[in-house]
Each structure stands twice: as structure tokens, then as C-alpha cells.
Amino acid sequence: MWEYTEKTKDHFLNPRNVGVINEPDGIGEVGSLACGDALKLTFKLDKTQRIADAKFQTFGCASAIASSSALTEMIKGLTLEEAGKITNEDIADYLGGLPKEKMHCSVMGRDALDKAITYYRGESQKKIEGEIICECFGVTDLEIKRAVAKNGLATIDDVTNYIKAGGGCGKCHEKIQDIINQQSIGTIQIQPKMKKKALTNIQKIKLIEETLAREIQPALAKDGGDIELIDVDGDKVTVKLRGTCATCSKSQITLKNYVETKLRELVSDSLEVQEVN
Amino acid sequence: MAVIYADNNATTQIASSVLNEMLPYLKEYYGNPSSMHTFGGQVGKKIQEARAQTASLLNAAPEEILFTSCGTESDSTAIRAAIKSNPSKKHIVTTRVEHPAVKNLCEQLAKEGFRITFVPVDQNGALDLDFLYQSLTDDTAIVSIMWANNETGVIFPVEEIASVVKGKGIAFHTDAVQAVGKIPIDLKNSDIDMLSLSGHKLHAPKGIGALYIRKGTKFSPFLIGGHQEKGRRGGTENVASIIGLGAASKFSQELMTKENTDVKILRDTLEKGLLEKIEHSFVNGAKERRLPNTTSIAFEYVEGEAILLMMDQFGICASSGSACTSGSLEPSHVLRAMGVPFTAAHGTIRFSLSTYNTMEEVNFIIEKLPPIIQTLRNMSPFWKQNQ
Numbered sequence: 302m303w304e305y306t307e308k309t310k311d312h313f314l315n316p317r318n319v320g321v322i323n324e325p326d327g328i329g330e331v332g333s334l335a336c337g338d339a340l341k342l343t344f345k346l347d348k349t350q351r352i353a354d355a356k357f358q359t360f361g362c363a364s365a366i367a368s369s370s371a372l373t374e375m376i377k378g379l380t381l382e383e384a385g386k387i388t389n390e391d392i393a394d395y396l397g398g399l400p401k402e403k404m405h406c407s408v409m410g411r412d413a414l415d416k417a418i419t420y421y422r423g424e425s426q427k428k429i430e431g432e433i434i435c436e437c438f439g440v441t442d443l444e445i446k447r448a449v450a451k452n453g454l455a456t457i458d459d460v461t462n463y464i465k466a467g468g469g470c471g472k473c474h475e476k477i478q479d480i481i482n483q484q485s486i487g488t489i490q491i492q493p494k495m496k497k498k499a500l501t502n503i504q505k506i507k508l509i510e511e512t513l514a515r516e517i518q519p520a521l522a523k524d525g526g527d528i529e530l531i532d533v534d535g536d537k538v539t540v541k542l543r544g545t546c547a548t549c550s551k552s553q554i555t556l557k558n559y560v561e562t563k564l565r566e567l568v569s570d571s572l573e574v575q576e577v578n
Numbered sequence: 579m580a581v582i583y584a585d586n587n588a589t590t591q592i593a594s595s596v597l598n599e600m601l602p603y604l605k606e607y608y609g610n611p612s613s614m615h616t617f618g619g620q621v622g623k624k625i626q627e628a629r630a631q632t633a634s635l636l637n638a639a640p641e642e643i644l645f646t647s648c649g650t651e652s653d654s655t656a657i658r659a660a661i662k663s664n665p666s667k668k669h670i671v672t673t674r675v676e677h678p679a680v681k682n683l684c685e686q687l688a689k690e691g692f693r694i695t696f697v698p699v700d701q702n703g704a705l706d707l708d709f710l711y712q713s714l715t716d717d718t719a720i721v722s723i724m725w726a727n728n729e730t731g732v733i734f735p736v737e738e739i740a741s742v743v744k745g746k747g748i749a750f751h752t753d754a755v756q757a758v759g760k761i762p763i764d765l766k767n768s769d770i771d772m773l774s775l776s777g778h779k780l781h782a783p784k785g786i787g788a789l790y791i792r793k794g795t796k797f798s799p800f801l802i803g804g805h806q807e808k809g810r811r812g813g814t815e816n817v818a819s820i821i822g823l824g825a826a827s828k829f830s831q832e833l834m835t836k837e838n839t840d841v842k843i844l845r846d847t848l849e850k851g852l853l854e855k856i857e858h859s860f861v862n863g864a865k866e867r868r869l870p871n872t873t874s875i876a877f878e879y880v881e882g883e884a885i886l887l888m889m890d891q892f893g894i895c896a897s898s899g900s901a902c903t904s905g906s907l908e909p910s911h912v913l914r915a916m917g918v919p920f921t922a923a924h925g926t927i928r929f930s931l932s933t934y935n936t937m938e939e940v941n942f943i944i945e946k947l948p949p950i951i952q953t954l955r956n957m958s959p960f961w962k963q964n965q
Contacts (some may be wrong), residue, residue, distance in 0.1 A: 313887065332959055335920040337881060337909070341959040358959035362883035366957060376925050 304440070305363065306397035314365035317374050320356040322503065329416030331409055336438055336465065338406065340366045344376065346421075352376050352384060357413075364396075364403040372410040373394045381418050387411065401523075405465050435466035435473045445477060449484045455520060456481070456561040500569060506533050508568045513540075517563055521555070536571045538564060552576075579893045582939045584848075586896060587728050587781075587872060587930035592822070593781040600783070603818040604773050605783045611815055612806065613655055615925040621817055628824025632788055635827040638772065639863035644789045645820050649755040650679040650775030652789035653722075655800035655811070656772040657683060659962040660720035661692070663796035664749070667719035671695045673734075674706060674915040675725050679774075680753050681911070684722075691719075701917050703863035711742055725757035725773075729897075729912040729928055730863035731872025733761065737768045745771035749795070755779055755787075760837055760869050771795045777819065781932075782826035786819035832936035833933050842870035844931050844940050849873045851944035854940040856951050862918055862926060871931045874923035879961050880954040886928055888950040894943055897928045921960075 305313070325343035332339030338361030347353035352427040355373040359366045371392055377385045389407040399407055431443035448454060448464045457477050461468040467477050500508065513530055521528055525545040532539040540560065542552050551574075561574040583591070604830030611625055636643075646652045657680070663669070672684050674696045684694045696712040698706050705723070714721070721743045726733045742751040751772040757763065758773075759780030765773065772795065777786035791797055791810070803812015830837075852875055853859055860872040866915040876886065882898030889896060909923035918926070929943070955961040 305791070310887075314882070314891065316957065330959070334879070335921070337924045339959055358957060359957040360879065360960055363887045365881070366884060517602050 304400045305367070309364060309367040309399065310326045312370040312396065313363040316357075316366055318354075318356045318360065318370065320471040321358060322354055322356050327417035329413040331412045331416060332361070334360065337361065338409060340365070340369050340409050340413045342369070342372070342410075342417050344417060344421075346381075350380055352379050352381070352523060361409075362403070363404065364399055365406040365409060367394050367396055368399070368406040368410045369413075372414060376414065382420065384414060385418055387414065394462060402462050404463050404568075405461075408464055434476045435468075436469065438465045440464055440466035440477060442476075442480060445480050446484060449481055453516075453519065454481065455485075455523065473535065502533075503565040505569060507562060509572075512564055512567045516567065517560055520559070526555075531577045536569070536573055538572055538574045539577050540574060541577045582892070582894045582942055584929040584931055584935065584939070584943065585895045585897055586932040587731075587928065589784065590781045590932055591934055592783055593826060593829045596782055596822045596825040597913055600818040600822040611817060612804070625815060625817065625820050627819050628827075631824035632827045633730055635758065635763070635831050636775075636790055637766045638790050639766075639793065641650075641808075641813055642765075642790055642793055644791055644807050645814065645815065645823070646787040646789055646811065648787040649677075649753065649774050649779075650787075652774030652776070652787045653677075653679040653751075654683055655853055656774060656791075657687075657720060657722055658800055659670070659796070659798045660751065660772075662798040663862040667717050667756070669693045669695070669717040669719060671697065671710065671713050671717060671718055671721040671723075673697045673699065673723055674705070675699055675727055675729075675912045676722070677728055677753060677755065678723070678756075680722055692719075697723075699915050701730075703727060703730050703912075704867075705739075705917050706736050707735075707739070710739065714743065714746055714748060718746075718748045722751040722753065724753045725737045725754035725763075726761070726869050727912060730742065730874045730916075731756070731869035731930075732863045732865045733869065736770065740769040740771075744771075745828040756872075758859070758870060759826070759834075760871060762834060763963055764791070765790060777823040777826060779827050780830045782823040783819050786816055786823045788823065796945055819826045822963070832945065836933055841931055841933055841935070841940045844935050845871055845873055845929075847937070848929060848931070848940045848943060849875065851940070852920050852947060855944065855948045859951075860922070862913060862916065868960055869930075872928065873930075874926055875930045876918060877925040877927065877951050878922050879958050880925045880951060882927060884954050885925065885947075885950060888953070889943075889947065890943075892946050894946065897930075 322343040322492055323344050329342045341358045342355065344352050344355040355376050357369040357373050359369040375387060375395055386540040392407040393404065395550045431441035433439060434442050434445055434569050444464060445460060445466055448460060448547055454460050454462060454463060457467050457474050460466050460477050468502060510530060513528060517528060527543040529541045529543060547555045556574055556576060561572065562571045603621065607621055609621045611618055611622035613619065626640065629643050633640045633643050646655060668691065670684055670687060670692055672680055672694065688694045695861065697713065699709045700706065723734055723736055723739055725736050727959055734754045743750040749771045751770065752770055753774045754763065755774060755776045756779065758775040771792045773790040775788050778784040797810060799810050801812045806812060849861060856877060858878040860876055862876055886896065886898050913923040913926060
């Protein structure tokens with residue numbers, strides 16, 4: 302079943318701005334038939350250097366068409382500088398959210414916009430930077446690293462959902478996993494320097510709460526799980542696992558290997574996490 | 579809005595005769611068939627009747643039928659039983675186009691140390707039989723080949739394969755979930771050792787399946803528990819659904835001729851109408867040896883999920899051959915194995931009909947689909963440049 306918002310369905314069934322602008326100021330093309338989705342974006346500027354008109358052609362699923370339609374509506378009236386700041390999350394938000402598996406559709410819109418702006422500015426198309434990891438979809442290691450770091454992606458499926466890498470033949474799964482592993486080590490290395498001074502009890506509790514809300518809950522939520530802070534007694538942190546975590550056979554591993562590691566890393570080395578009985 | 583249901587390979591409507599047979603066993607006859615008292619015992623008798631009806635559809639003996647919860651359980655039971663009964667053998671032969679119930683199980687068994695041969699198919703979806711026969715060794719524990727493909731409807735010559743496999747003393751299993759009820763099956767006169775079927779594909783409810791186990795086949799239960807099903811599957815029987823499967827077997831048997839005439843005419847009309855009205859479209863798989871109710875049509879330069887969602891606006895239910903609907907962007911493994919080009923695989927729609935469909939419905943689809951494809955093609959950056 303489709304978990305699309307009414308707005309996404311509306312932009313799919315009644316797409317705005319379909320077509321190609323004659324003599325456009327900007328053109329951006331991304332994707333291919335093999336990928337399963339592709340987008341061609343064109344725009345024209347007015348005298349004040351604002352986007353007067355934008356049109357799209359899209360081959361792809363409903364959310365790819367809706368994302369393209371939304372993008373053209375969003376950029377009309379903006380300067381290129383303003384348009385350049387639009388993120389793929391903005392496109393998804395405009396549609397009232399997209400299913401996780403469909404986030405790559407909004408990324409495609411963002412990429413096409415990037416290319417169209419680059420085209421207008423006469424900058425040579427960006428050279429491919431880095432090494433191609435996913436040959437099916439031409440995704441480089443740098444792109445994967447960026448996506449993993451920015452969105453906190455934890456699994457190969459997450460990476461595929463966001464930037465399609467790994468969605469074809471699957472040969473690159475090992476390399477993607479390596480990148481995910483490296484990235485998570487990377488965060489451990491960078492962040493300890495930012496904290497771990499002596500904390501008062503109040504500060505410690507606050508930091509634990511923040512870490513749970515900012516880092517741990519979003520990660521668990523990806524698998525339908527959740528966590529609640531019950532008590533902090535000295536270095537003993539008592540939590541309750543909820544959602545799918547509550548019934549997951551691997552929950553104890555999650556608790557020790559992930560929750561405790563993360564809290565030790567970001568709050569205090571001596572913390573011990575236990576689950577409420 | 580009326581529902582035009584053309585997705586019968588996904589699931590079917592419960593026949594009213596099936597439901598009527600079931601209802602008393604969800605109401606007044608709630609006894610446990612294992613009980614000693616008459617109240618429970620009469621339920622046990624009804625189960626035996628259902629077992630005979632199911633066996634009759636397959637031309638098998640009632641005691642060769644084991645009731646399970648679904649086709650997937652039947653597949654897992656059969657394959658796990660075969661490798662457990664032949665502990666020294668570490669090789670399994672199957673195809674590249676199996677349903678996930680067999681495909682993913684085999685991939686799991688590969689992780690458990692088994693060597694798996696996935697037999698390829700050609701562009702018509704036909705199995706490479708030479709490849710299959712050459713892959714058989716003394717180490718082969720079981721060969722599992724689907725009877726008919728769920729996506730294309732292509733039928734494999736499982737009876738012929740079974741006799742070759744049997745000749746080498748290897749167990750043979752077939753996932754016949756799509757075939758049972760749609761084409762005649764005669765197990766008595768075959769060398770098939772085990773066969774899986776699923777109730778909800780033939781107008782019984784969901785949650786009931788069966789596994790045929792030829793008398794004398796080495797077996798080991800998947801669910802360990804009570805003495806139900808002669809100790810071959812523990813767990814209290816899903817009484818009403820078993821009775822439903824029996825009734826559905828009878829229903830399918832009576833309609834078998836109709837399936838291969840009336841339903842086939844509907845399918846052929848639909849296929850012909852769509853191919854005629856929509857350029858750059860073609861049928862995936864061989865047209866001849868195919869289930870009478872199924873057609874898999876590729877519409878080039880458009881994407882399947884978008885087609886489905888637009889058809890949904892008219893109440894038309896079908897399935898897509900692209901997996902964009904399930905997150906991964908890879909088109910279905912079946913179409914990939916057949917070498918269907920990406921351009922067409924992404925835009926493939928499977929229509930699967932049943933005895934409940936009408937010519938009006940078929941004409942409605944033929945009327946509604948061409949403008950949908952045209953709308954999407956007009957939006958596609960590849961359409962004009964390929965004209």
C-alpha cells in the first residue's frame with residue numbers, strides 16, 4: 302500500500318509544470334532508464350534574476366513525479382542563491398513527508414536543481430570526485446560518506462533508500478558497509494574532544510537526556526524502536542526499551558553495544574546502562 | 579467505486595460456497611478435533627473430508643496431504659525435511675525465478691553451508707533443462723522447481739524434470755502455489771515427491787496451505803508438538819480454514835475447464851486489447867505454456883508504480899514488476915533473470931484474472947489504461963526522444 306500524503310498524491314495525479322522550457326537559462330538532467338528514475342529540470346530567469354518559470358519531465362514512481370512537481374513550485378520566484386539552499390528534506394517536507402524508501406526521489410530533485418544552477422553559472426559540470434562504489438547507479442565513495450554522515454545512516458538499506466547506491470546488483474554492499482563502519486568510527490574520534498569534562502549530576506542527566514533524544518532515539522526509531530530514560534543513579538543509567546526494541550531478541554545487544562557505547566562516548570566513560578525490570 | 583480485481587496471483591476472493599462450509603466451524607462446531615468426545619470428534623471427521631477433497635484436486639491419496647499455515651510453510655517444511663533426511667548431502671538445485679519462499683530459504687541455507695545451484699531461464703522464461711540435469715550430483719539432497727511462475731505465469735515441465743531427478747534417487751519438490759486450481763495436476767501418475775499449495779490462491783481463506791508428501795518419502799516435521807497430522811505437524815488444526823481449503827479444492831476442480839476456457843478468453847482479450855492500443859508494449863515470457871489467467875505486460879518508458887497508482891484511481895487492482903514499490907530499485911528478479919531490458923522491466927504490470935472477472939471489467943481496463951500510459955509517457959524525458 303502507498304503511504305503517501307494527500308499532497309504527494311495530488312502532485313502525482315495533478316503534476317504542476319510538466320514539460321520543457323524553450324531556450325532555458327538552466328537545464329539539469331539526472332538519473333537514467335536503468336536506474337528506474339530520471340528527471341530533467343529546466344528554468345528561466347526574469348529581469349531581476351529570479352526564477353520566472355520552471356518545468357520538469359520525470360520518468361519514475363509516484364513520489365519521483367510528485368517530488369519533481371513540488372520542486373518546480375518551490376523554486377519559482379526565488380533567486381538562484383535562495384534556490385540553491387533548498388535541501389532534499391525541504392522537498393520532502395513540502396509534500397508533508399515521504400516514506401523512508403522514497404527519500405531518494407527528493408534527492409533526485411535536489412541533484413537536478415544543482416545541475417541546472419551549475420549549468421546557468423557556466424561552471425563546468427563538476428568532475429566526478431572520488432571513487433565510484435556503486436557501478437549500477439554511478440555513486441561515489443564521497444557521496445556515500447556525505448549521505449551517511451549527514452543523515453546518520455546506519456545500514457546498507459538506509460544508504461540505498463537515500464542515494465540508491467547498492468540498489469542494483471549488490472556487488473558493492475561490502476564496500477558500502479565499510480564506509481558506514483568508517484563513518485561511525487569517525488564520529489567517535491571527533492566527538493570525545495568536545496566534552497567529557499567533569500559533569501555535575503544535573504549536567505550529566507541533562508546530557509544523557511539530550512544524547513538519547515538527539516542520537517539514540519532517531520537511530521532506534523528507524524527500526525520502529527524507542528527508548529525512555531527512567532533513572533540516573535550515579536553512573537547507573539536505567540532505561541526502558543519500547544516499540545520493536547521491547548520484543549527484539551537482540552535488544553540486550555542494542556543496549557550494551559549501542560546505547561551504552563554511545564552514552565559513554567558522548568557523556569561519560571564510566572556510565573553503565575541497564576534495563577528496568 | 580467498484581473494484582476491478584485483476585490481481586488474483588496475489589490473492590483471491592473467498593468463494594461463497596467455501597465461506598458457507600466454513601461458518602458453522604467458526605460458530606457452533608468449535609470442538610477440538612483431537613478430543614475424545616463426539617462433539618470434537620465430528621470436527622475431526624469433517625477435516626478428513628477436506629483432506630480427501632484436497633487430495634482429489636491433485637489426484638493424490640488423502641493421507642499424503644499435510645495441512646500447513648501457508649505456501650511458505652509448506653516450502654520450508656519440504657526443503658528442510660529433505661535435507662534433514664539426507665544429512666550427508668549438501669547440495670540443493672532450484673531456479674533463479676522462484677518465489678521468495680524458496681529463493682530466500684535457499685539463500686539462507688547457503689549461509690548454513692549448503693551449495694545452491696540456481697538454474698537460469700531464457701528470455702521466454704523457459705528453464706535451461708540441460709543446465710539443470712548437468713548440475714545433479716551424488717551430493718544433491720533435493721531439487722525444488724516451481725510449477726508455474728507467479729509473475730509471468732510461465733509453466734515449467736515439472737513432471738518431466740521429476741522423473742529425471744527421481745531416476746537419480748534425488749528428492750523432488752515443487753512449489754505449485756500458482757498452478758494448483760488453475761491447471762490440472764495428477765500426482766499419482768508423476769514422480770513428484772512433495773508439492774506445496776496455498777489456499778488463498780484458489781478462493782480459500784489466507785492462513786491455510788498444504789504440503790503433499792508422496793507415501794514413502796522420508797520426512798521430518800518442521801513444527802514439533804502434538805500428534806496432529808499424524809505427528810507430521812504439531813499444533814491444533816486451523817479447522818475452519820482446512821474445511822475451507824477442502825471446499826475450495828472442490829470448487830476449483832469443478833471450474834477447471836472454465837478456468838482454461840472462459841478465464842483464458844478474458845486474459846487473451848485483455849492482452850490483445852492492451853497490446854493493440856498501446857505502442858511499445860509487449861508480453862514478458864512465452865505465451866504458449868502459460869497459466870490461463872496471467873499476463874505480464876511491459877510498457878516501455880514508464881514506471882510501474884506510477885501506472886498502478888493511476889489505475890488505483892479507477893479501482894483497478896494489479897501488480898507491478900518493478901520493485902520500486904518495495905524500496906529497492908531493482909526490477910523483479912524474475913524479469914532480470916529473463917534478461918528483460920531495464921527500460922521495459924520497470925514498466926511491467928501483471929494482470930491475473932479469476933472466474934469472478936467479467937468481459938465488462940476487461941473492456942474497462944482496455945479503455946482506461948492507454949490514456950494512463952500516455953499521460954505518464956508525456957511526462958517522461960525518454961518518450962519523445964525514442965519516437
